[in-house]
Amino acid sequence: MYTIGIFRDSSQPVLDYTKKFVRLGHEVTLLQVGEVDSELTNMDAFIIEESAVTDLACICKNILELRMRSNKLIWVLLIDNDEEAKTKKKIYLQLDADGVSVYEEEFVLQFSNILKRIENKEYPTHSQTTSSTAPLLELLPENLSVLREGKVEISLTKLEFKVLELLIDKHDKALTYEEIYQHIWSNESAEKKEYRVSNIMFHLRGKIEEDPTTPKFIKTVRTIGYKLALDQQVNRLGMNKA
CATH class of the missing domain: 3.40.50.2300 (Response regulator)
Structure with missing residues (x-):
């Protein structure tokens, strides 16, 4: 088996x-x-x-x-x-x-x-894969939160919001540990960069995933880092340029 x-x-x-x-x-x-x-x-x-x-x-x-x-x-x-x-x-x-x-x-x-x-x-069934009208994730910068599937608003820390914003901007693209680290902490030096990135991803998954042990959104990409897997349009409320 x-x-x-x-x-x-x-x-x-x-x-x-x-x-x-x-x-x-x-x-x-x-x-x-x-x-x-x-x-x-x-x-x-x-x-x-x-x-x-x-x-x-x-x-x-x-x-x-x-x-x-x-x-x-x-x-x-x-x-x-x-x-x-x-x-x-x-x-x-x-x-x-x-x-x-x-x-x-x-x-x-x-x-x-x-x-x-x-x-x-x-291997989900057809009914499970049918898309709904609500976007999977909507960033709400004014509340420092994310709306999941148009139903659940989830509060985030500043760092969690920042990394999720990066993942959404680059969704379906694999980002390296280094790219994620630099986006969050810029040029701050650290010996355990992978650990710090893994730690924040752990907490982010715990908030936005229904089952963090089998993540639907934040996927680990072997030998590289992480990516945000999205099948539908991503909305970023309040973040569109005038």
């Missing part, structure tokens, strides 16, 4: 859940933590296992590299559910991981169900 790549430290024992994936008909490929290469294009989803020897920086690097190369489902499995785990979860989600959890018995079924939903959304 699906090919799932699992990043696991070689010293880590094989957990029972991988066998359950196989019994459900999935193909499981074990990958070495920290090694992300072009062969990963054949995977449908990724799981990154935390271990006693994989540190926070290593997993963060894995997430960033995977997200640059793929828009596939990325999940992190934690060892413990403690106070430190809460901080790690927030960091991993900010880096664009789709989910973070401590392994439980129900995890295999939950993960399989998410994969099925993603597949169904990638």
